[in-house]
Amino acid sequence: MSLDARIQQSVVVNLSNRPAPVHVGPFVIGVDPTTANPNINYATPRPGAAITGADVADLVAAFRDADRVPRLEYVVGCAPELEPLLVAAGFAVEARHTYLCCRPETLRATATPEGYTLRAPDNDGERAALIGAQHDAFGGGSVASAEDVARMRRAQDAGGVALMAVTGDDVCVGGAQGIPPSGGLSEVAGVAVRAPFRRRGLAGALTADLTGRLFGAGVEIAWLEAGGEDSWRVYTRVGYQPAGQRLYMALR
Known part of the structure; x- marks a missing residue:
């Protein structure tokens, strides 16, 4: 295939x-x-x-x-x-994106910036904090609904991976998720860092750490899409390579 x-x-x-x-x-x-x-x-x-x-x-x-x-x-x-x-x-075209893939042999280890810790949320409060940081980073407010939290919990229970970046005083400033694997593949999504904490290497550290966790769980190929030049640079720097095209279309 x-x-x-x-x-x-x-x-x-x-x-x-x-x-x-x-x-x-x-x-x-x-x-x-x-x-x-x-x-x-x-x-x-x-x-x-x-x-x-x-x-x-x-x-x-x-x-x-x-x-x-x-x-x-x-x-x-x-x-x-x-x-x-x-x-x-x-239908009209919403976007055309290149998807990028990473394999264990192409992943590049990336250090977590000093003063921050990356860890998986293990309770609903931490899940809400992660989702809130993602919403904030993407311009959608900072409130996580109960349904958002339940969705993340279900994904983790099904083998997906969630990762949060926290400061020394335990404030979540970003995060990322890996979709439950299927056929040896998993999509990396929602890589986000709140605006005041960008340009410090957190996005790259989140992407690399999450991808490594997926490979450790048996995933063969991780894939994602870059939303712009900045994210493209982050992803290629940690070992993702362009692989194909995806299309988004909607009937409004």
């Missing part, structure tokens, strides 16, 4: 493990009843599946039935015919 197909299949499995997944022809929608956030409730195609305009129409209807915004994320190489079908149905 190609790397593109392995990445795509891992996303299919991740969405299928959501609390209320919906399977529609060649697609799976990862529905989470606790939130309507389109960044959580989205669909992806099964790698290599034949897709028609009728399949896309059925997908849109399933999103409407679930009271969710029709939205997809997928590896372009696994469904090259899908974009024009989505455009014809009224």
